[in-house]
Amino acid sequence: MIIEQLIYECSNNNTKAQEQIYRLLAPKLFSVCLKYSRNYEEAQDNLQESFLIIFEKINQYKNTGSFEGWAKRVTINYVLQQYRKQNIFEIVSEKIADEEEIEIDDDNISLEFLTKIIQELPDRYRLVFNLYVLDGYSHKEIAEMLEINIGTSKSNLARAKAILKSKIESNNSFEVKKSK
Amino acid sequence: MKDNKNIERLFQEKFKDFEALPPQDSWDIIASRLNEKKKKKRIVPIWFQFSGIAASLFIIGALIWNFSGENNSTEVPNSDNTIVNTEDAKVNSNNSNIASPNNEAIVYDSQSNEESLDKKSNNSINQYNEKSTDEKLVNSKLKNNSSRRNGLVSNGKLESDINANLNQKGFKKGKNNFKKQSPSETNFEKALVANAEKNKAKRKSKSKSNKNNSAFENLFHDNNVVDNNREGKTAINKETIDAFFENKTSNTTTITNNDSITKQTNNSDVVVSNEIITQDSTLVAEVSKETNPLEELLKEKEAGKNEDEKEEKRSKWAISTNASPVYFNSLAQGSSIDQQFDSNSKNYATTLSLGIAGSYAINNKLSLKTGVNNINISYNTNDVLFDARMNNVENNIPTISRNPEASNMVFSSKANVVETLSGDIENVVIENNVGALQQNISYIEVPLELSYKLLDKKFGIEVIGGMSTLFLNRNNISLVADGIEMEVGRANNLNSIHFSSNVGLGFKYSFWKSFNANFQPMFKYQINTFSENSGNFKPYFIGLYTGISFSF
Numbered sequence: 001m002i003i004e005q006l007i008y009e010c011s012n013n014n015t016k017a018q019e020q021i022y023r024l025l026a027p028k029l030f031s032v033c034l035k036y037s038r039n040y041e042e043a044q045d046n047l048q049e050s051f052l053i054i055f056e057k058i059n060q061y062k063n064t065g066s067f068e069g070w071a072k073r074v075t076i077n078y079v080l081q082q083y084r085k086q087n088i089f090e091i092v093s094e095k096i097a098d099e100e101e102i103e104i105d106d107d108n109i110s111l112e113f114l115t116k117i118i119q120e121l122p123d124r125y126r127l128v129f130n131l132y133v134l135d136g137y138s139h140k141e142i143a144e145m146l147e148i149n150i151g152t153s154k155s156n157l158a159r160a161k162a163i164l165k166s167k168i169e170s171n172n173s174f175e176v177k178k179s180k
Numbered sequence: 181m182k183d184n185k186n187i188e189r190l191f192q193e194k195f196k197d198f199e200a201l202p203p204q205d206s207w208d209i210i211a212s213r214l215n216e217k218k219k220k221k222r223i224v225p226i227w228f229q230f231s232g233i234a235a236s237l238f239i240i241g242a243l244i245w246n247f248s249g250e251n252n253s254t255e256v257p258n259s260d261n262t263i264v265n266t267e268d269a270k271v272n273s274n275n276s277n278i279a280s281p282n283n284e285a286i287v288y289d290s291q292s293n294e295e296s297l298d299k300k301s302n303n304s305i306n307q308y309n310e311k312s313t314d315e316k317l318v319n320s321k322l323k324n325n326s327s328r329r330n331g332l333v334s335n336g337k338l339e340s341d342i343n344a345n346l347n348q349k350g351f352k353k354g355k356n357n358f359k360k361q362s363p364s365e366t367n368f369e370k371a372l373v374a375n376a377e378k379n380k381a382k383r384k385s386k387s388k389s390n391k392n393n394s395a396f397e398n399l400f401h402d403n404n405v406v407d408n409n410r411e412g413k414t415a416i417n418k419e420t421i422d423a424f425f426e427n428k429t430s431n432t433t434t435i436t437n438n439d440s441i442t443k444q445t446n447n448s449d450v451v452v453s454n455e456i457i458t459q460d461s462t463l464v465a466e467v468s469k470e471t472n473p474l475e476e477l478l479k480e481k482e483a484g485k486n487e488d489e490k491e492e493k494r495s496k497w498a499i500s501t502n503a504s505p506v507y508f509n510s511l512a513q514g515s516s517i518d519q520q521f522d523s524n525s526k527n528y529a530t531t532l533s534l535g536i537a538g539s540y541a542i543n544n545k546l547s548l549k550t551g552v553n554n555i556n557i558s559y560n561t562n563d564v565l566f567d568a569r570m571n572n573v574e575n576n577i578p579t580i581s582r583n584p585e586a587s588n589m590v591f592s593s594k595a596n597v598v599e600t601l602s603g604d605i606e607n608v609v610i611e612n613n614v615g616a617l618q619q620n621i622s623y624i625e626v627p628l629e630l631s632y633k634l635l636d637k638k639f640g641i642e643v644i645g646g647m648s649t650l651f652l653n654r655n656n657i658s659l660v661a662d663g664i665e666m667e668v669g670r671a672n673n674l675n676s677i678h679f680s681s682n683v684g685l686g687f688k689y690s691f692w693k694s695f696n697a698n699f700q701p702m703f704k705y706q707i708n709t710f711s712e713n714s715g716n717f718k719p720y721f722i723g724l725y726t727g728i729s730f731s732f
Contacts, residue, residue, distance in 0.1 A: 027199035
């Protein structure tokens, strides 16, 4: 109920309410931005722009789904829009790697590291990987969102996973060496 | 702990509750940008408030006018009804048998007012009109009274109806002196009168044993005549006689009644014509059903034609020139120069505004106008003490950016100084150095106005509402005193662009083809003229825009 009140106040351009909404959502949306962006600075820019859009369009939010979900979609859409502008989606499809299993020590892998290697992925691999694996979009949806075909989406995902896997493995061996 | 894992699962688990605190300054950046947006937005809404007021005034005016316009148009047909009324009176005076139940009809009642018939309740059961060859609309009404009455009366009525129908059909009936070539109303009335007298005589010889009493009423109905006359299309000499059938069965009983009557009187003519009545009446009914929609179509067509003609006449574009005396004033006492001059008297000069404008007619009521006007505004702030010092002094009126030659001048309000100074000598000095500060401003005004035509004939009236954007063109402040006029500097609190909210009325007179003479008194309230320090100065001006427009 409180969030609804806040949303209403935001639509009246109440700065206090806007700040509260920001405090509430920023950690979640910043994590989205971190995953989808190339680096920390870009993530920060994307977060700011996304919040401006959220406050601008807050009266378009109909209390149907969760507000957080709505805000997240706005953020993802904004980020995708940036890449669409940059025309980075033309990458030739590559061979699909089939090895997906990875031997891993859970505790040794930090979230920072995973975030870093995601950010290091080529733009479209990163977007497809995020959308499919972390945010649960189907290949069909991804194909529509990124204006690519489904096959491309699938091969991009496979390539992304292959890259991530090799990076984790090399990190593992590095860690193992260090521990020895 | 080592484990074989699908890479998707790994990331999903790790990022499941991933949250990251954004850098501290993120919110500050967002907040400052939100504020910027607010400020940008704010300029427009203030403006909308004023234009909203203007627009609502305008709409109210338009609505009021529309309603009053509709009322006027419905009043027209009355003139024709009064003609019918006079006819009523005529017939009444000639024959007591004829009564008028309402404005629209003459009822021929051969019962000579012995009984009052319930006429109004039986109105418009069947109301038919027919256009005959001699442009007569002949209708008849058959009315059956359930109460027992003198049946002979109905016979008399029948005959008159017969006459009417025969006349309509073009038959001659020698008995009644009723001929088809005499369709004029007076003849017809005379015939009715004669007929009625005859019927009276007949009635005396007839028995009173008839069970059903049928009354026939002739109604001179003028409905269509009214409309047609107004359109000026159909002939003026139209007569209408309405026929009302209360029900079909009553007709048949009427006929049988009259059959018996005519047997007694051996008047076979009546029987024949009686049948004609019923036949005619049904004929009339059928024909009128067809003619009514036709007439409506005709009316629509004519109305459409009129609109088309108007459409053709109206040209979309027009260009106009105008000149206007501009009366400049402030809604509240105050001074745009300095607070100390708030209470000083001010003279507002009447200046001239010149401009050209173009307008585009959106539809036949609304048109959009824009153009360029030059406006000069000049006003004096009186009772200003001035004093020229030897050295440059600190500028005591910050809103005036001084010219170098005026930098040694000190200005102050006489009222303030008189209060603070005492002693005669100073006062004498003061008297010698009293002048006025004259502020001259000129603007290029670009109006954008919407006008709504209330009247669009040779003489036209319209209401106008809109806004103007004013670009500062000239701006100076001079000192004017006895024998002195000196440019002091310029006001630095004037915005280079400001707006005004405009409302006004427009009058036009089209004197030649597509040339109109225009006169438009306008009230223009100035918005954000001054950037700051304008005190309580709320300027407006009233312009009487006069000019000529040419539409092409």
